[in-house]
Amino acid sequence: MSEYIIKGGRKIEGEVKISGSKNASLPIIAASILNQGTTTLYNVPDIHDTQMMFEILKKLGGKVTKKKNKIIIDTSKISEYEIPEELMRQMRSSVIFVGALLGKHSKATFSYPGGCDIGARPIDLHLKTFEKLGINISKNYGNITCNCDKIIGEKIDLDFPSVGATENAILVACLAKGETIITNAAKEPEIIDLQNILNKMGANIKGAGTDTIQINGVTKLKDVSYNIMPDRIEAGTFLCVAAMTGGNITIKEVEANNITPLIHKLEETGCKIEIQKNEIKMQAPKRLKAVDIKTMPYPGFPTDMQSIFATTLTIAKGTSIITENLFENRYKYVQELIRMGAKIDIEGKTAIIKGIKKLYGANVTATDLRGGAALVMAGIAAKGETKINNIEYILRGYEKFEQKLNNIGANIKLVKNGINIF
Numbered sequence: 001m002s003e004y005i006i007k008g009g010r011k012i013e014g015e016v017k018i019s020g021s022k023n024a025s026l027p028i029i030a031a032s033i034l035n036q037g038t039t040t041l042y043n044v045p046d047i048h049d050t051q052m053m054f055e056i057l058k059k060l061g062g063k064v065t066k067k068k069n070k071i072i073i074d075t076s077k078i079s080e081y082e083i084p085e086e087l088m089r090q091m092r093s094s095v096i097f098v099g100a101l102l103g104k105h106s107k108a109t110f111s112y113p114g115g116c117d118i119g120a121r122p123i124d125l126h127l128k129t130f131e132k133l134g135i136n137i138s139k140n141y142g143n144i145t146c147n148c149d150k151i152i153g154e155k156i157d158l159d160f161p162s163v164g165a166t167e168n169a170i171l172v173a174c175l176a177k178g179e180t181i182i183t184n185a186a187k188e189p190e191i192i193d194l195q196n197i198l199n200k201m202g203a204n205i206k207g208a209g210t211d212t213i214q215i216n217g218v219t220k221l222k223d224v225s226y227n228i229m230p231d232r233i234e235a236g237t238f239l240c241v242a243a244m245t246g247g248n249i250t251i252k253e254v255e256a257n258n259i260t261p262l263i264h265k266l267e268e269t270g271c272k273i274e275i276q277k278n279e280i281k282m283q284a285p286k287r288l289k290a291v292d293i294k295t296m297p298y299p300g301f302p303t304d305m306q307s308i309f310a311t312t313l314t315i316a317k318g319t320s321i322i323t324e325n326l327f328e329n330r331y332k333y334v335q336e337l338i339r340m341g342a343k344i345d346i347e348g349k350t351a352i353i354k355g356i357k358k359l360y361g362a363n364v365t366a367t368d369l370r371g372g373a374a375l376v377m378a379g380i381a382a383k384g385e386t387k388i389n390n391i392e393y394i395l396r397g398y399e400k401f402e403q404k405l406n407n408i409g410a411n412i413k414l415v416k417n418g419i420n421i422f
């Protein structure tokens with residue numbers, strides 16, 4: 001197991017370039033199955049989750065070639081349609097491959113992804129979508145087999161604007177016969193990125209980013225090159241690290257209009273923010289003011305920023321109320337913050353945070369990807385030294401995280417199985 005050793009009391013100052021979006025990359029890597037040819041991707045973050053996606057592609061018979069600044073995927077020889085159970089269990093978002101396999105090959109077998117560190121995360125909306133599109137689904141002992149003769153376009157009304165279910169519906173419908181309309185669709189920017197690459201391949205999709213998406217099935221998709229959008233959650237993470245340490249930061253290669261709720265909340269805490277073309281400059285106050293946040297589907301405040309933003313509020317002036325509306329178990333990081341002196345009470349979906357002057361370094365454990373990133377931020381701001389173990393969670397979603405933070409004032413050592421990496 002690896003751990004971070006963080007010397008606290010640091011101010012974050014400087015500039016950081018944001019990597020490509022994890023949550024845009026995963027569905028786009030799966031979408032490469034649809035053209036049964038070559039997909040060249042730029043700006044894919046080199047993180048555990050994208051590496052896992054490439055592993056699965058190779059197990060299915062795909063070829064993945066990594067060049068300096070691009071990844072070349074060849075899916076012309078895909079010959080397997082079963083997602084390996086051990087990989088499915090390690091990364092539940094690999095369920096996104098199912099839509100692509102069904103869309104192109106009309107068959108897919110996978111194991112029930114099961115819950116994860118932030119909640120049960122069922123896939124009932126995915127399965128309902130598949131059935132609506134004429135796909136036969138059989139379940140036995142945790143394995144699910146889907147197949148069909150021909151996929152016929154349909155009207156699909158999602159009970160909840162699920163990101164993954166919206167993406168899977170798009171992937172299945174691209175090559176279907178006729179028109180598919182998805183209503184109550186998720187509106188996340190990553191879905192617009194997916195629409196953009198698919199249309200570049202020759203698909204006919206309109207409406208991504210709104211709650212109604214129209215897909216007119218086409219017969220074939222062609223080879224494509226595509227540049228992945230920047231990671232809006234990574235951008236938000238770096239803004240919060242600077243905010244919590246009274247610092248100042250310039251975020252480069254970011255689409256500010258993708259994180260407006262976060263920017264408005266940071267301004268409410270007293271941060272001064274200036275937005276230029278694809279840059280955000282922020283100056284934090286000496287001490288943040290308490291604010292309340294409620295997570296909502298896009299364009300509301302993103303659930304992925306809940307733990308990170310809540311952590312900045314542990315040392316704000318006043319009491320903050322956090323309401324997590326998306327996932328039922330996304331407060332596991334709170335126990336670890338309390339070990340660092342934070343004053344937080346959890347009542348169901350709500351966290352009440354009483355701001356204190358400072359946190360103190362402690363030995364803590366990362367409980368999930370974003371909760372782990374929040375602990376890193378807390379360690380940078382805290383007085384004294386913090387040791388975080390289980391940092392594999394963090395390496396899933398942040399590219400060169402400790403190097404980027406050390407370049408702007410942090411002091412983080414990565415220790416892998418007892419060997420100090422730097």
Ligand code: EPZ
Pocket residue numbers: 022023024026093119120121122123124125126127160161162163164165186303304326327328369370397
């Ligand atoms: C995506 O997960 C993101 N992951 C998550 O980011 C993000 O937190 C989430 O969307 C919400 O924005 C990727 O894009 C790879 P959902 P997804 O389906 O698609 C319930 C991160 O940290 N639901 O929109 O799995 C579900 O339980 C990750 O980068 C059903 O009930 O999220 C949850 O309560 C974490 N049935 C809510 O919907 C279903 O069939 C939102 O889930 C599907 C979902």
